[in-house]
Amino acid sequence: MNTMRQIAQLGAEILRKKAAVVTDIDSIETRQIVEAMQSTLANTQGVGLAAPQISESKRIIIVASRPTPRYPSALQMEPTIMFNPSFQALSNDKEKNWEGCLSIPGIRALVPRYKDIMINYTDQQGQPVELKLDGFVARIFQHEYDHLEGKVYLDRVEDNKDIFTESEYFKIQMPVL
Numbered sequence: 383m384n385t386m387r388q389i390a391q392l393g394a395e396i397l398r399k400k401a402a403v404v405t406d407i408d409s410i411e412t413r414q415i416v417e418a419m420q421s422t423l424a425n426t427q428g429v430g431l432a433a434p435q436i437s438e439s440k441r442i443i444i445v446a447s448r449p450t451p452r453y454p455s456a457l458q459m460e461p462t463i464m465f466n467p468s469f470q471a472l473s474n475d476k477e478k479n480w481e482g483c484l485s486i487p488g489i490r491a492l493v494p495r496y497k498d499i500m501i502n503y504t505d506q507q508g509q510p511v512e513l514k515l516d517g518f519v520a521r522i523f524q525h526e527y528d529h530l531e532g533k534v535y536l537d538r539v540e541d542n543k544d545i546f547t548e549s550e551y552f553k554i555q556m557p558v559l
């Protein structure tokens with residue numbers, strides 16, 4: 383079954399709403415949302431997706447770091463589904479690096495993010511998980527988490543000069559990490 387959904391584009395109201403806590407991880411409805419997120423993400427070159435991006439205002443994200451033509455130096459990991467995620471910065475150190483978003487096609491920007499974070503989420507079995515993340519995966523997590531708060535990465539850009547079109551970005555081809 384093809385459960386691919388359209389990806390909400392910047393300007394859509396759903397991307398600016400705070401998403402609702404998931405209380406029914408095992409329900410058919412939640413499983414259908416997760417399935418739709420998985421197949422939608424698999425059809426893109428993205429490395430993460432948040433439920434509001436498929437117009438479901440729920441606190442569900444997928445973190446799926448993998449090398450793609452969009453992010454050639456991304457590290458390989460199993461796509462991880464996270465319910466009701468939260469995080470704490472382990473230090474105030476932030477690092478600027480490039481991000482893009484499937485909801486904002488054609489644009490890349492330098493975004494400051496915490497380098498080291500401790501994350502908490504509930505997994506698909508309903509079990510609590512605590513993990514330390516750093517570097518690119520920590521960046522993906524913070525980007526997807528923002529979607530649950532109605533924020534996009536452009537909100538975090540420090541200077542408009544840090545915003546590039548994709549064609550200009552590919553001319554300089556900065557490493558992602």
Ligand code: NI
Pocket residue numbers: 482483484485525526529
């Ligand atoms: Ni995004």
